Amino acid sequence: MVVFDKPKSLTDAELHYCPGCTHGIIHRLVAEAIDALGIEGKAIGVAPVGCAVMAYNYFACDMVEAAHGRAPAVATGIKRSLPDNIVFTYQGDGDLASIGMAETVHAATRNENITVIFVNNAIYGMTGGQMAPTSLPGQVTQTSPYGRDVKTAGYPVKIAELLSALDGPEFIARVAVNNVKNVRNAKKVIQKAFENQIAGKGFSLVEVISSCPTNWGMTPQNALNWVEEKMIPYYPLGIYKDKSAEKEGEAK
Amino acid sequence: MANKVLMKGNEAIAEAAIRVGCRHYFGYPITPQTELAAYMAKRMPKIGGTFLQAESEIAAINMVYGVAGTGRRVMTSSSSPGVSLKQEGISYIAGSDLPCLIVNVQRGGPGLGGIQPSQSDYFQATKGGGHGDYHLIVLAPSSVQEMADMTSLAFDLADKYLMPAMLLADGTVGQMMEPVVLPEERPVEFTEKEWAVTGTKTARPHHIVNSLYLVPEELEKKNFARYERYAEVEKNEVRYESFMMEDAEYCVVAFGIAARVSKNAVAAARAEGVKVGLIRPITLWPFPKKALAEAADKVKGFLSVELSMGQMIEDVKLAIECRRPVELCRRAGGMIPSPDEVLEGIKKLQGGRA
Numbered sequence: 001m002v003v004f005d006k007p008k009s010l011t012d013a014e015l016h017y018c019p020g021c022t023h024g025i026i027h028r029l030v031a032e033a034i035d036a037l038g039i040e041g042k043a044i045g046v047a048p049v050g051c052a053v054m055a056y057n058y059f060a061c062d063m064v065e066a067a068h069g070r071a072p073a074v075a076t077g078i079k080r081s082l083p084d085n086i087v088f089t090y091q092g093d094g095d096l097a098s099i100g101m102a103e104t105v106h107a108a109t110r111n112e113n114i115t116v117i118f119v120n121n122a123i124y125g126m127t128g129g130q131m132a133p134t135s136l137p138g139q140v141t142q143t144s145p146y147g148r149d150v151k152t153a154g155y156p157v158k159i160a161e162l163l164s165a166l167d168g169p170e171f172i173a174r175v176a177v178n179n180v181k182n183v184r185n186a187k188k189v190i191q192k193a194f195e196n197q198i199a200g201k202g203f204s205l206v207e208v209i210s211s212c213p214t215n216w217g218m219t220p221q222n223a224l225n226w227v228e229e230k231m232i233p234y235y236p237l238g239i240y241k242d243k244s245a246e247k248e249g250e251a252k
Numbered sequence: 253m254a255n256k257v258l259m260k261g262n263e264a265i266a267e268a269a270i271r272v273g274c275r276h277y278f279g280y281p282i283t284p285q286t287e288l289a290a291y292m293a294k295r296m297p298k299i300g301g302t303f304l305q306a307e308s309e310i311a312a313i314n315m316v317y318g319v320a321g322t323g324r325r326v327m328t329s330s331s332s333p334g335v336s337l338k339q340e341g342i343s344y345i346a347g348s349d350l351p352c353l354i355v356n357v358q359r360g361g362p363g364l365g366g367i368q369p370s371q372s373d374y375f376q377a378t379k380g381g382g383h384g385d386y387h388l389i390v391l392a393p394s395s396v397q398e399m400a401d402m403t404s405l406a407f408d409l410a411d412k413y414l415m416p417a418m419l420l421a422d423g424t425v426g427q428m429m430e431p432v433v434l435p436e437e438r439p440v441e442f443t444e445k446e447w448a449v450t451g452t453k454t455a456r457p458h459h460i461v462n463s464l465y466l467v468p469e470e471l472e473k474k475n476f477a478r479y480e481r482y483a484e485v486e487k488n489e490v491r492y493e494s495f496m497m498e499d500a501e502y503c504v505v506a507f508g509i510a511a512r513v514s515k516n517a518v519a520a521a522r523a524e525g526v527k528v529g530l531i532r533p534i535t536l537w538p539f540p541k542k543a544l545a546e547a548a549d550k551v552k553g554f555l556s557v558e559l560s561m562g563q564m565i566e567d568v569k570l571a572i573e574c575r576r577p578v579e580l581c582r583r584a585g586g587m588i589p590s591p592d593e594v595l596e597g598i599k600k601l602q603g604g605r606a
Binding site: 043057077085 | 278320340341344
């Protein structure tokens with residue numbers, strides 16, 4: 001009996017991610033959701049610019065590589081062209097919450113029927129550890145060497161809170177992958193974000209709190225502890241918006 | 253017999269695009285291309301197509317990229333400042349070898365410039381515009397009829413050579429009304445392209461639409477392959493109009509609205525006994541180099557007439573390898589040269605160093 005297998009929706013390509021990075025877990029969760037829903041054949045993914053730039057080599061479905069921050073716009077084009085396909089983006093914090101903020105907000109407010117996986121690790125990983133829009137106050141990075149000073153660099157962007165204030169989006173949630181319990185929950189929520197699209201419900205975004213041992217300068221274990229102790233208190237986990245559930249609640 | 257209808261140039265583009273099977277339009281409001289988007293907004297929902305007013309020009313061109321990746325006909329339109337914003341996306345589309353149509357109804361620049369007609373995006377359109385080595389097929393309509401015809405042609409060429417095509421129009425041709433015969437309605441083509449992302453149906457390896465190649469040898473190979481295709485375009489797709497060139501001693505070079513003004517000047521000069529003709533580039537890329545080089549064998553001088561400070565003139569000089577003097581007749585900032593100004597230019601050429 002096979003008790004552990006690689007999801008069919010992942011290719012055999014070797015991942016380039018650093019040791020201890022949680023992108024691998026998140027890729028797997030996305031692939032497991034695609035497998036569970038039997039949608040690999042009609043899934044089309046959009047990769048970002050950032051650490052996950054080569055995600056197009058890892059997901060076995062059709063893939064498009066977008067310009068930095070533009071994945072929701074590219075996904076919009078794909079979905080409008082092929083409404084019966086399942087279209088998702090996989091983006092980091094610099095991509096989605098900084099350079100691509102307009103595309104993110106407007107895809108959400110249009111309730112574009114796509115699934116967005118938003119990996120928030122509070123740093124620019126690919127370029128070597130610069131301050132991200134989601135870097136915490138006081139966080140030391142290459143471009144905030146004395147710690148993020150909110151007086152000059154402003155405050156972190158809380159995407160789940162921000163987007164859930166819009167009337168448009170169907171589903172906004174924040175999960176983490178720093179321990180088994182959170183990973184299991186993340187899996188459920190990610191699958192839900194795909195189910196919503198299949199049901200035609202609209203824009204579903206899952207923010208996944210992730211770690212970056214390399215650029216945080218920590219061991220993988222300490223990085224996961226930092227997620228628990230620093231990130232989750234600033235970025236509380238939970239379902240921020242679920243329009244269908246709200247409607248059901250009203251009906252009751 | 254085909255029906256003639258009276259239409260604005262911007263509307264003729266929209267209707268022609270629909271008739272040749274474009275069902276996806278993404279844009280952002282800007283003058284003077286407004287009628288095009290408005291026309292699409294009215295028509296697309298009625299025929300099962302997409303009209304989407306994007307949050308920005310940047311988003312619009314990236315939506316175009318998404319549809320292009322699925323192998324369907326798709327377009328966007330804008331005017332100069334908006335087309336500058338699209339350059340990043342255009343570079344990605346060119347780098348991913350995808351077809352699409354971009355319409356630039358030019359206005360005066362630089363910066364926010366003005367809203368009157370201009371041709372000052374010539375460099376941007378014909379030399380690439382965004383980052384990296386690439387070209388667009390650039391067509392320059394000079395009438396409402398050509399707005400329609402070239403929309404159809406641009407889609408076909410883009411599909412054939414897997415590259416973006418641009419209609420480089422201007423505010424005059426966009427806004428003017430003229431009788432036009434629209435292209436015949438074509439069935440919308442949904443044949444699956446061998447490179448498109450449409451879902452693997454778990455029956456084939458995954459397709460990747462991409463312009464990233466981290467191994468320089470691979471990226472170089474991609475560029476070389478692309479330029480082999482460009483060489484085919486240069487060989488097969490050069491288009492120009494030759495007007496009164498048979499016995500010409502002087503040659504006016506002008507495209508778009510400048511060519512229409514110039515034709516009047518050529519006729520006026522002929523009436524005064526000056527043997528002058530006109531070469532009107534219809535494709536700005538590929539540029540009609542050979543036609544100009546051959547003209548240089550016969551004529552004494554050239555006059556480049558442009559609604560810019562002088563951009564195409566560089567290509568004219570290159571095409572004739574500076575074997576003859578090339579003078580410039582220019583207006584900028586939204587101004588259009590009058591036939592008299594062009595005539596004056598021709599006369600200056602005649603009395604000049606030739």
